[in-house]
């Protein structure tokens with residue numbers, strides 16, 4: 001394919017994508033296929049001779065689409081949201097075109113510098129404590145990881161290295177193996193499976209702290225586990241707090257857990273993978289209070305902030321904790337402006353060497369939506385909409401409601417009033433309200 005054909009095919013592909021997104025509601029959200037459906041539909045080996053682009057596109061509809069679960073269908077309510085927006089798709093296209101591998105500053109200065117600045121922009125949107133921002137020459141800073149799983153693993157490995165080095169410095173004679181055997185990490189029993197997996201990969205014990213009746217990790221349960229383990233000669237070193245657990249979106253009590261981690265010198269990592277995007281709205285920001293106790297904090301703009309996968313935002317207070325743990329400097333990767341202030345070599349902050357120019361997606365999305373647009377996306381509805389819904393409900397005369405104000409929120413109150421009300425009446429009312437709300441949103 002030459003540039004001339006690329007211009008044509010590129011435009012066709014953009015049309016195909018726009019048609020796909022516009023028509024996605026008409027596609028069945030979950031496919032009918034059985035495991036192994038695809039192999040009989042395509043040849044056993046790659047073609048010897050080149051094929052045409054038309055042939056491939058035809059097969060996308062014939063072979064691929066029937067086996068796609070449409071995550072961006074409005075009927076998709078499984079797992080968790082995954083972000084998508086046209087600006088992010090366009091930025092991804094540019095990322096593919098530039099095709100740099102930004103492992104060091106010198107390997108593509110814009111790739112590194114835009115990432116550092118975008119992570120500061122995003123950190124400021126969340127009102128993260130200054131210590132997490134890179135600023136001009138701060139100790140902290142942000143990095144884009146591929147996934148929350150990687151962020152947790154990177155944090156655990158860095159914490160492990162820090163703990164091992166500290167113990168070896170204070171008790172010479174201890175070998176790494178002797179220390180590793182005793183290290184213990186902690187997370188709530190509601191934490192995501194990737195946390196347990198990080199413990200498995202990192203070769204350390206990971207203990208589940210029983211959450212309370214509201215699925216929240218509290219001080220007392222953590223303290224109890226720490227005391228018990230220390231009494232047995234184990235060495236606690238790492239705690240993961242989850243803000244927005246996968247099963248029920250519970251929030252571990254950071255204001256209780258944070259100070260304990262601080263006192264006991266445990267690395268506190270916060271996993272806010274899907275709920276974290278909400279913190280850009282001031283009314284949700286209090287849920288992040290206590291982040292100042294954390295050593296590392298992570299959430300996924302690729303879940304709920306309109307940046308297509310993959311884009312997992314991770315901040316640390318001390319960049320040297322990461323670079324100290326993962327640094328390798330073979331001659332062929334060295335350059336004359338190594339790690340200082342804004343000049344960052346992100347290869348020391350992550351597991352792989354290679355990395356894409358992912359910050360372009362953030363830059364496009366943040367600029368084309370603006371912070372206000374992003375906040376409106378998270379809120380997905382205004383007081384005005386709620387007022388209009390109430391008006392619609394009451395003028396239809398089938399059910400009757402009155403509103404209230406809770407601080408600045410216009411709220412529809414649904415009170416169960418009559419002695420003769422049955423669950424069928426409530427169900428009818430709910431369906432009626434849903435119907436009217438759908439009409440309103442479509443209008």
Ligand SMILES: *Cc1c(COP(=O)(O)O)cnc(C)c1O
Nearest residue numbers: 147148149192244246271273274
């Ligand atoms: C989705 C999710 C993860 C895993 O995210 P990846 O980016 O796919 O690794 C981890 N923790 C929580 C709380 C999640 O919701």
